[in-house]
Amino acid sequence: MKLNPLTQKKIRRFQSIKRGYYSLVVFIIMIGISLFAELLINNRALIVYYDGEYYFPTYGQMIPGKVFGLDYEYETNYRDLQKRFRAKNSENWLVMPIIPYGKLETDLKEDRYPPFPPSFQEEHYFGTDNVGRDIVARLVYGFRIAIFFSLILLLANYSIGISIGIVMGYWGGKFDLFFQRIIEIWSNVPFLYVIIIISSIVVPNFMMLVLIMAFFGWINMTWTMRTVTYKEKEREYILAAKSLGASNVRILFKHLLPNTVAVIVTYAPFSVSGGIVALTSLDYLGFGLPPPTPSWGELIQQGWANMNAWWISISVIVSMLITLIVVTFIGEAVREAFDPKLHTTYE
Amino acid sequence: MIIYNRILLFRTVFCLICLFLYQPDQVSGKESLPEGIKWLTNTTDPTFASEQAKKGGIFHSSILSFPMTFRVVGPDSNGSFRSAFDDNQLSLINIHPNTENIIPELATHWAFGDDKKTMYFKLNENAKWSDGKPVTADDFTFTLEFMRSKEIVAPWYNDYYTKEIDKVIVYDDHTLAVVATKAQPDLHLRVGLTPIPRHFYGKPDKDFIKKYNWKIVPNTGPYQVSDFQKGKYIHFERKKDWWAKDLRYFKNRFNVDKVVFTVVRDINILWEYFKKGKEDVFSLTMPNYWYEKSKTPVIENGYVHKIWFFNDTQQSAMGMWLNQDREIFRDQNARYAFAHAMNIDKVIKNVLRNDYFRLEHGFVGYGKYSNTSIKARRFDLEKVGQYMRSSGWNRGGDGIWNKDEKRFSVEVTYSNDEHTPRLVVLKEEAKKAGIELRLQRLDPSAAFKKFLEKKHDVAWMGWSTSLRPQFWEHFHSINAHKPQTNNITNTDDPEMDRLNDAFRNSLEEKERIELSKKIQSKIHEIGCFVPTFMVPYVRQAYWRWWRLPEIPGTKMTGDLFSPFGSTTGGLFWYDKDLHAETEKAMKANQKLKPVTILNELYKIKS
Numbered sequence: 001m002k003l004n005p006l007t008q009k010k011i012r013r014f015q016s017i018k019r020g021y022y023s024l025v026v027f028i029i030m031i032g033i034s035l036f037a038e039l040l041i042n043n044r045a046l047i048v049y050y051d052g053e054y055y056f057p058t059y060g061q062m063i064p065g066k067v068f069g070l071d072y073e074y075e076t077n078y079r080d081l082q083k084r085f086r087a088k089n090s091e092n093w094l095v096m097p098i099i100p101y102g103k104l105e106t107d108l109k110e111d112r113y114p115p116f117p118p119s120f121q122e123e124h125y126f127g128t129d130n131v132g133r134d135i136v137a138r139l140v141y142g143f144r145i146a147i148f149f150s151l152i153l154l155l156a157n158y159s160i161g162i163s164i165g166i167v168m169g170y171w172g173g174k175f176d177l178f179f180q181r182i183i184e185i186w187s188n189v190p191f192l193y194v195i196i197i198i199s200s201i202v203v204p205n206f207m208m209l210v211l212i213m214a215f216f217g218w219i220n221m222t223w224t225m226r227t228v229t230y231k232e233k234e235r236e237y238i239l240a241a242k243s244l245g246a247s248n249v250r251i252l253f254k255h256l257l258p259n260t261v262a263v264i265v266t267y268a269p270f271s272v273s274g275g276i277v278a279l280t281s282l283d284y285l286g287f288g289l290p291p292p293t294p295s296w297g298e299l300i301q302q303g304w305a306n307m308n309a310w311w312i313s314i315s316v317i318v319s320m321l322i323t324l325i326v327v328t329f330i331g332e333a334v335r336e337a338f339d340p341k342l343h344t345t346y347e
Numbered sequence: 348m349i350i351y352n353r354i355l356l357f358r359t360v361f362c363l364i365c366l367f368l369y370q371p372d373q374v375s376g377k378e379s380l381p382e383g384i385k386w387l388t389n390t391t392d393p394t395f396a397s398e399q400a401k402k403g404g405i406f407h408s409s410i411l412s413f414p415m416t417f418r419v420v421g422p423d424s425n426g427s428f429r430s431a432f433d434d435n436q437l438s439l440i441n442i443h444p445n446t447e448n449i450i451p452e453l454a455t456h457w458a459f460g461d462d463k464k465t466m467y468f469k470l471n472e473n474a475k476w477s478d479g480k481p482v483t484a485d486d487f488t489f490t491l492e493f494m495r496s497k498e499i500v501a502p503w504y505n506d507y508y509t510k511e512i513d514k515v516i517v518y519d520d521h522t523l524a525v526v527a528t529k530a531q532p533d534l535h536l537r538v539g540l541t542p543i544p545r546h547f548y549g550k551p552d553k554d555f556i557k558k559y560n561w562k563i564v565p566n567t568g569p570y571q572v573s574d575f576q577k578g579k580y581i582h583f584e585r586k587k588d589w590w591a592k593d594l595r596y597f598k599n600r601f602n603v604d605k606v607v608f609t610v611v612r613d614i615n616i617l618w619e620y621f622k623k624g625k626e627d628v629f630s631l632t633m634p635n636y637w638y639e640k641s642k643t644p645v646i647e648n649g650y651v652h653k654i655w656f657f658n659d660t661q662q663s664a665m666g667m668w669l670n671q672d673r674e675i676f677r678d679q680n681a682r683y684a685f686a687h688a689m690n691i692d693k694v695i696k697n698v699l700r701n702d703y704f705r706l707e708h709g710f711v712g713y714g715k716y717s718n719t720s721i722k723a724r725r726f727d728l729e730k731v732g733q734y735m736r737s738s739g740w741n742r743g744g745d746g747i748w749n750k751d752e753k754r755f756s757v758e759v760t761y762s763n764d765e766h767t768p769r770l771v772v773l774k775e776e777a778k779k780a781g782i783e784l785r786l787q788r789l790d791p792s793a794a795f796k797k798f799l800e801k802k803h804d805v806a807w808m809g810w811s812t813s814l815r816p817q818f819w820e821h822f823h824s825i826n827a828h829k830p831q832t833n834n835i836t837n838t839d840d841p842e843m844d845r846l847n848d849a850f851r852n853s854l855e856e857k858e859r860i861e862l863s864k865k866i867q868s869k870i871h872e873i874g875c876f877v878p879t880f881m882v883p884y885v886r887q888a889y890w891r892w893w894r895l896p897e898i899p900g901t902k903m904t905g906d907l908f909s910p911f912g913s914t915t916g917g918l919f920w921y922d923k924d925l926h927a928e929t930e931k932a933m934k935a936n937q938k939l940k941p942v943t944i945l946n947e948l949y950k951i952k953s
Binding site (some may be wrong): 060291306 | 635
């Protein structure tokens with residue numbers, strides 16, 4: 001793929017801003033890990049060798065205990081199975097992921113009551129929450145939900161916001177006036193309260209929550225896009241495209257949009273962190289995704305409710321801090337890379 | 348001033364004229380008291396308040412959400428805060444919390460008619476409404492008129508006061524009889540009516556619901572609302588010259604001058620408030636509070652005391668109520684399988700520290716009326732398999748039961764965040780049994796509304812109790828398939844209806860006990876209710892300047908610091924000197940002796 005020399009320059013500039021560049025690398029690794037979390041943190045084994053056959057339980061349907069000669073029909077407890085294999089010294093074997101606990105699995109003990117503190121021996125490296133679920137598992141799976149929530153939300157918000165904003169700026173006149181008023185009214189609806197009211201009546205699922213948030217989230221982008229379009233459409237290249245007989249749609253999406261991309265790209269990382277914070281705070285308040293979905297907000301809530309169990313709040317706060325810092329660094333670097341004045345520095 | 352006096356004079360004259368016009372009508376045509384009535388009273392049962400109690404102090408309490416209305420009848424009125432209003436409305440008579448004998452309240456004397464369906468009452472002549480008007484026999488007539496009125500939109504009350512109570516006969520202003528529709532053994536539980544002030548309501552009209560949403564109704568009890576702000580707080584003030592304050596069973600009770608209910612929507616914040624002394628009492632019934640969270644300086648330094656008090660009373664029917672209008676639960680096998688898939692014992696053992704007890708059925712603690720032979724269905728994977736397979740379900744690839752593209756996945760609606768850990772464990776265990784639970788937590792009001800409108804799959808809740816088991820409202824088909832009734836399982840079973848009607852119509856105590864047991868077996872057989880836990884005790888923490896009697900509560904006590912409640916409430920009092928002493932100690936960082944009281948006087952022996 002051949003890139004526009006200007007774009008290449010921007011990418012080089014971005015790469016030269018080390019803080020932002022490495023943040024992006026870290027961020028991609030984080031997403032990568034979370035995408036393959038089932039292979040790293042799971043109560044299902046990676047490979048089971050049993051009576052001459054190989055099983056790969058990680059993805060796909062559950063394998064009932066009967067298959068491995070156990071006396072139950074529900075999902076195999078692979079940690080137990082491993083112990084059994086070892087005790088029998090049989091030639092069967094299995095490999096567990098690094099953290100052998102699932103995101104929803106409650107690991108309860110006799111005569112002790114959760115939350116359990118961190119323990120290397122039990123492989124609960126960050127301890128457990130108030131029902132004995134592994135905190136690392138909750139964090140990683142919670143991160144996956146939060147990050148994809150905010151990416152999808154970003155996509156939804158930006159496609160609506162940009163389309164409407166660019167059209168407002170391009171056509172101007174009555175259309176612009178009309179939409180301005182609509183947006184003014186819209187933006188006066190206290191959206192957090194609306195979400196809280198809706199979620200106290202129906203507990204929303206993932207997509208519904210995205211929809212509700214997008215319903216109010218597209219507004220911010222319209223203002224910026226409208227202004228930028230107003231500026232851009234007076235440029236000569238638009239006039240040239242018009243005189244060549246280009247259609248409105250072509251002008252909007254082929255000529256105007258690519259020239260406003262700098263604005264969009266600089267806003268995006270901050271919207272991502274905004275999305276994460278929004279979902280986390282809704283979960284914290286108990287109006288987000290229903291339990292037992294792994295969620296950072298719920299962990300913060302638990303940390304607050306169990307102050308003595310310091311490992312809950314510390315691990316979730318540190319994870320949150322790292323994520324938000326990484327995203328913010330990326331945002332800063334992108335902004336700088338797209339800055340026409342090359343002298344801005346961030347210290 | 349002159350104008351005012353004139354108006355007053357005019358009103359007095361007007362009232363006199365009215366009275367004059369009204370009086371003859373009252374007397375003529377009225378029945379006279381039958382001969383040979385044997386008046387009874389009770390001045391000999393032991394009192395249970397403390398002689399040492401002193402009046403004074405402000406008691407700070409809280410509510411989780413503001414009531415949706417102040418009415419105690421009509422839509423949305425059946426919330427938990429209504430008890431604060433009900434508790435300040437006295438009835439003709441009451442039950443002694445330890446002996447269960449009849450004790451006087453608004454009536455000083457009572458008598459039983461030979462027909463076993465009439466009870467005669469002599470009203471206390473000093474009895475007054477909070478607005479100063481005397482309580483008269485006519486107020487009881489009005490109770491019937493009011494409760495039967497269609498305008499109050501309360502089908503349950505309409506029905507109850509039509510089918511259960513026949514009439515109120517007024518002999519004079521302070522003598523009346525209440526007649527039940529049929530003879531019955533526990534007549535006194537049925538006909539001990541609560542008066543409703545006619546002078547306040549007038550005739551209920553079609554605006555009733557709206558008009559009385561936030562009206563303060565005159566009452567006869569020890570406290571009355573003095574101030575409130577919607578969504579924020581409600582204050583109750585003690586009536587300084589309450590007419591009943593020196594009666595035998597009310598003496599030395601209801602000691603606090605003012606009771607402040609603040610809305611605190613979060614139990615963790617409430618706990619923080621309590622530790623700061625902004626709340627006076629905190630419930631420690633939850634195991635994690637009693638064991639873990641109470642390891643906190645204010646308790647360890649002895650500024651706050653803990654008490655564990657066992658009672659001996661009806662247990663709330665706490666559990667999972669299955670909506671039989673949902674396709675899955677129409678099948679009895681699926682209901683049984685669901686019950687066998689709930690690993691309640693594991694929750695009790697691993698989450699609740701064996702502090703809670705398994706509830707065997709919905710009507711435990713009703714004495715002779717309880718069917719002790721019923722045992723709740725235990726967690727049993729094999730039985731789940733049998734029931735499901737016999738109804739043609741098969742395990743899907745995800746391990747969940749499957750039939751005609753339908754998964755056995757049901758929504759469990761609950762409202763208390765503290766219950767989440769229990770439900771999470773149940774969910775994980777149910778998965779083993781091939782049933783998926785989807786947890787849905789709603790605000791208490793929203794959850795209750797959802798249940799009453801029968802929009803739930805599984806309702807996770809408990810009902811309040813009464814002296815005798817109530818079956819009709821929960822299990823009769825009359826209340827099924829329609830909103831705003833308590834039959835949230837939509838039980839619709841002809842045999843159950845027959846038993847229910849028989850129970851309601853029965854005259855003989857023996858027969859009623861038999862029927863009660865049969866109904867409980869029938870409920871178990873239908874399997875629409877999965878009983879979960881019972882807590883036959885109360886555990887609380889309180890700042891040490893609050894004092895309790897030597898025997899801190901009664902057999903029926905559910906909350907040692909209930910400020911109202913004519914049966915067991917208001918036993919505690921405020922000790923000014925202890926308050927000063929504690930504050931001094933706190934300021935000087937001086938430690939006091941930590942106190943944990945354990946009282947097992949009334950513990951049910953097993």
